[in-house]
Amino acid sequence: xTDRIPVDFWFDPLCPWAWLTSRWVLExxxxxxxxxxxxxxxxxxxxxxKDIPQQYRELLANAMGPVRVLAAAANKxxxxxxxxxxxxxxxxxxxxxxxxxxxxxxxxDRSKERFAEVLRRALAAAGYDEQLVDAMDSTEYDEEIxxxxxxxxxxxxxxxxxxxxxxxxxxxxxPVVSPTPKGEAAGRLWDGVLLVAxxxxxxxLKRSRTRGPIFD
Numbered sequence: 001x002t003d004r005i006p007v008d009f010w011f012d013p014l015c016p017w018a019w020l021t022s023r024w025v026l027e028x029x030x031x032x033x034x035x036x037x038x039x040x041x042x043x044x045x046x047x048x049x050k051d052i053p054q055q056y057r058e059l060l061a062n063a064m065g066p067v068r069v070l071a072a073a074a075n076k077x078x079x080x081x082x083x084x085x086x087x088x089x090x091x092x093x094x095x096x097x098x099x100x101x102x103x104x105x106x107x108x109d110r111s112k113e114r115f116a117e118v119l120r121r122a123l124a125a126a127g128y129d130e131q132l133v134d135a136m137d138s139t140e141y142d143e144e145i146x147x148x149x150x151x152x153x154x155x156x157x158x159x160x161x162x163x164x165x166x167x168x169x170x171x172x173x174x175p176v177v178s179p180t181p182k183g184e185a186a187g188r189l190w191d192g193v194l195l196v197a198x199x200x201x202x203x204x205l206k207r208s209r210t211r212g213p214i215f216d
Contacts, residue, residue, distance in 0.1 A: 004035035008166040010152035011093065012043045013066045016213040018163040019097045020180050023216075025165070027186035034167075034190075038089035040074075041149040041162055042067050062112050064145075065136035066096060069119050071145055072135035073128050088128075095122040102215045112136065172197040179214035 009025055011018045025036050044063040047056070073092050078085030096119065099105045105118045120130045135141065152164040160173035172193070181189050196202055 004033045005167060006037050007034045008037050008039060010039045010041040010148070010162065010164040012041055012063065012162045013070065013093055013096045013100060014043060014060075014063050015162045016101050016215075017176050017178075018161075019101045020178055020213055020215070021163050021165075021175060022093065022097070023180045024175075024177060024186055024189070027180065027182055028190045031184055031187035032190055036090065037086045038093060039086070039148050039152070040067050040070050040089065040145060041152045041164065042145055043162060045146055045149050046153075046158075046161060059110060062110060062115050062136075064142075065112065065115050066100075066119060067145055068135045068138060068141055069123070069132055070096075071141035072132045072138070073123070073126075075141065075144075076132065077128060092122065092126045092128065095125045098122075101213070167194060167197075170194065170198045176209070178209075178211055179216065 007025060007028075009022060011022055013019070022036075025034075028034055029036060042064060044060050044067075047060060070089055070092055074085035074088045077088045081087050083090075099118050099122050105121075106114055116133050116136060119133045119136070123130045123132055152162075155166055155171035156164050156173050162173075164171065164173055175189070175193055177189070180186070196205060
């Protein structure tokens with residue numbers, strides 16, 4: 001059996017673009033010998049010292065909550081789960097992402113209470129203790145979150161966001177793609193991304209977005 005290549009993936013569950021990229025990586029796993037390993041980062045931490053529009057800062061006001069819940073679940077269940085904390089993060093991320101993005105269960109209400117309600121449902125669906133939602137208001141795992149976030153930023157620099165992907169010695173932000181490619185199309189994109197990202201001296205390839213996130 002071919003050994004699978006570890007693919008480290010840093011995400012903030014609030015970002016719809018990271019969500020689409022994460023689903024692409026899962027498609028790639030079906031057609032290429034890769035194994036995703038999940039890590040958390042934080043849009044709140046990324047932007048806390050930056051000059052950003054007030055509307056965006058208000059959007060991020062409760063952004064640490066979901067990341068803290070993910071960290072709490074990984075700490076509670078990682079030691080008893082095959083695949084460790086990465087497996088716990090991946091499972092809960094899927095349940096959160098489906099509710100945040102595909103089902104739009106947050107709606108326009110970005111209050112802490114609404115976040116907590118949706119996160120409880122995600123925890124229950126993943127088979128984890130719903131009381132972990134209390135971690136939204138706890139700083140217990142903030143040092144771990146900031147450390148994981150810093151690891152991602154050290155790989156790609158401070159001028160990017162989420163997701164960050166690392167394969168071997170190659171790391172990059174993105175790709176930003178909508179909708180998520182499926183099957184062999186996902187594999188071809190993977191091959192191309194690795195080719196350009198692994199080229200010495202290559203830094204950027206970009207064009208304006210002409211569509212928003214498209215969720216299946």
